[in-house]
Amino acid sequence: MSTAHRFDRGHTDDLMSFLAASPSPYHAVANAAARLEKAGFRQLAETDAWDASAGGKFVLRGGAIIAWYVPEGATAATPFRIVGAHTDSPNLRVKPLPDTGAHGWRQIAVEIYGGTLLNTWLDRDLGLSGRITLRGGEHRLVHVDRALLRVPQLAIHLDRSVNEGLTLDRQRHMTPLWGLGDVREGDLIRFVAEEAGVGADEITGWDLMTHSVEPPAYLGRDRELLAGPRMDNLVSVHAGTAALAAAVSSESLPYIPVLAAFDHEENGSQSDTGAEGPLLGNVLERSVFARGGTYEDRARAFAGTVCFSSDTGHAVHPNYAERHEPGHHPMANGGPILKTNVNQRYATDGGGRAVFTEACERAGVPWQHFVSNNSVPCGATIGPITAARHGITTVDIGIAILSMHSARELCGAEDPHLLASVLAAFLAG
Structure with a gap:
């Protein structure tokens, strides 16, 4: 059924730009921070x-961002309204000694x-992204957004089954390939240094990964x-960034709205930038104490706090409907999903x-x-951890998609805006 009367194409166009500009968690938090800075954070x-000043603030740590807005009149015991999300996606990541190859092919170890x-990473043109660390600890983002790498599939003639x-x-x-010839130690980092405009000897660390260079696109007869x-x-x-930026325009906020976007959800959230780490708790507690609060104020604020853990879920797949719960078939463009599991997943x-x-x-x-x-x-989310x-x-929500964890996923073009609208209403109290 057509939903064109509700479709905010501007929001979806902006999401497409955000996806294309955020090939790694480090890019995602940098882009979210830039949008929040435009909103006065x-x-x-x-x-x-x-x-203890009022206004919008944020902290960055690696691939995570925690942002919050303290309204005028907020007390040390004012509860929080939190949108939780994660910045990482499954992919192929570069190993510490990346230069490898065989039989005349130069390859990158991942x-x-x-x-x-x-299988979704086979025969796909891949770029390279992430961050490098220079002497002295400075980080630089890297985004090589062209066909650089490829994981070639074996021809059917060599595997008839x-x-x-x-x-x-x-x-x-x-293992992706990226050229012909003998393996040369240090070749990839020399290339990355050229792309970043620094000397190879200045790079002392890196967190690099592959991404598909095919841009986001509307799909279908009616788009x-x-x-x-990702x-x-x-x-x-x-959606959480847009909702938080919109919340600052509310005349009165009964809560302190928060965006908490973590890294490493896809491998268990156990890191200093993951949901199981101390980052969110430290930020919220410091916000309470900065406003002159005590431990009692902190306990009162947390007791009144609600978090929407926003992550994608599965739309009913027309070719595999038997894999879904028969009485619950979420559809694309049907609005956000409320995710429930009595075993606390x-x-x-x-x-x-x-x-x-x-x-x-x-x-x-x-x-x-x-x-x-x-x-x-x-599956599980940051919800139970939080x-x-x-x-x-904590409430687990999201939008329904197909091809989850593929190099290229699929959703209803209207659902991202519907999700952002709900998150904005939630943060505004």
């Missing part, structure tokens, strides 16, 4: 003392990051679908559902349920 250093759909089931060895079959990379979970990072409970329902009603946005098939293991670590009410 200012960056704080974690090593500095924080003051490690598989997260739950990657390996390939269409009966493709089996890929993560070590032997996923009602959106195909692109929708899991940059759709939520983009998602943190939603009845109270959280009430908060989500209220936000959808105030935004005038339809919503859907997502529950996994009992016979199919359920709830357990900080003792705050």
Whole structure:
């Protein structure tokens, strides 16, 4: 059914630009920070003392950003409204000694990051992105957005059974090539140094990864679908950034709105920039204490806090409907999904559902349920981690997509704007 009457193409166009400009978590947080700075937010250093002033603030650490807005009149015990998301996506990441090859081909050694759909990275033109670290500790972003690398698939003539089931060895079959000739130690970093405009001897560390150079695009006869990379979970990072920037225009805010976009969700969130680390708790506590609060104020603020953990979920797949829960078939462009799992793979409970329902009603946005098939293991999010670590009410939501963890995913073109509208209503209280 057409939903063109609600379709904010401007929001989706902006999302496409954000996806294309954010090939790594480091780029994603830099782009989110730039948008927040335009809305009047200012960056704080974690090593500095924080003051009690009102206004928008954010901290950056690696591939994570925590941003918040303190309204005039906020007290030390004012609760938070948090949009949680993650900046990382499954991909191929460069190993510490990257230069390799065989039989006259020059290749780059990579490690598989997260739950990657390996076959989607075959025969795809790949660029290189991430960050380099220079002597003295300075970081520089790297974004080589052209066809540089490729993981070639074996021709069907050499594997006649390939269409009966493709089996890929993560070590032997996923090494991309990037040229011909003898392997030369230091070749990749010399190339990266040239691209970054620095000397190769200045680079002392790197966090580099591959990305598909094919840009996001509208899909379908009526362009009602959106195909692109890293929708899991940059759709939520983009929507949360837009919602937080919109919240500052509210005349009165009963809560302190927060965006918490973490790294490393795809491999368990156990890092100093992941949801299981101390970053969010430290920032929230320091915000309370900067406003003259005590531990009692901190406890009161956390007790009244709610977090929407926003991540993608599965739309019903027309070719594999039996893999989905029969009574719950989320559709593209059907609005955000409320994700529930009684075994706490998602943190939603009845109270959280009430908060989500209220936000959808105030935004005038339809919503859907997502529950996994009992016979199919359920994935997890930062939701249960956030709830357990900080003792705050957490609700798992998102949008329904196809091809999750593919190098190129698919969603309804309207859903990102519907999600952002709900998040804005939630943050505004």
